[in-house]
Amino acid sequence: MRWDNLFDDLEGQLEQELGAEEIDLRAEEERLRLGRLSLRDRLWALSRGEGSEPARVSLSNGATLELSPRTFGRDWVSGDIVDASSRRAQFILPLDAIAGVRLSRAQVSTSLEDASTPESERGLSRRLGLAFVLRDLCRRRQAVELVLPEGVITGTIDRVGRDHLDLAVHEVGTARRERLVSHYQVVPFSRVLLVRL
Template sequence: MRWEALFADMEAQLVAGRVADVRADVAELARAERASVTLASRARASVGRQVRILLGGTDVIEGELVDAAPQWLLVATSPARRALVPTGSAIAVAGLEDHAAPGPGPVERGLGLGHALRALARDRVVVRVRTGDTDLTGRIERVGADHLDLTDLGGTGRGAWAVAFAGLRAVQTG
């Protein structure tokens, strides 16, 4: 009887050790999976949610996340207004889902910031371009690889501006 109890106890310890190893492996795999999640993939899973995007200082964009791609987020700030925010300009985002959407397909991966800006240029939409401490109002005339040309309608009398993508915080319509 003592031998049987001893063997049963040893077997229970082995099972408990295996369970602990499996739990540790699962936890490590979960941490590794979380480490591969991008802001853009969480944003794609959050389309339709109310979000707040901190662009710097007290500069915040709030509204419904309408669309998201690897390089940009589109937020409806009112029924008639939209803000296109480069993901690189988003310092912090509140309101995102905890989980991530599956990776983007080849078409979605190709929809960069330039593609979205070219659509605004094609439609001749008047936009407000937010850069750092400056806002410019005008129409996007051309979109290059790393900049856009904006015809100034804001009354500065300076003609067109070449605005580097690196300086964009948001492009607003409406």
């Protein structure tokens, strides 16, 4: 009889240790998963969450914007700027320009969810860098507003190099005509905080 109690006790201890080991293993796996999350991954999860509300993003110049991300590249995100007006301006935001993201409690949970990137998201756009997107805007002769640490400049992108762009500076709402261009500005990508379309 005493042997039965001893074996029952040992069996209970073993089950308890195995359960604790499994809990520790799951906790370690979760820590590793969170350690691999990038800012891009968290923003992507936010944009895919149910009833996704805009993310409040602080730029490195101190400006704060409400953004609804839609498309993600290697080092940039694009989507809509949500403000008090009914118009939604489109944007391209280099990930390096983000100083912080302010989240609600629900958004924190959503951003941490295991939102494995589907096959369609692993495609071409995920590999495209900022230079590629800016070259497309240049090719389309799209008027842009560049937000830089020292202020905002408007114009049309004339050329895009490896790490910089040439902007023909002209007033908002005017077409890029040589006589309307006030000057040309060479801007390193590292100075671009936001491109508003």
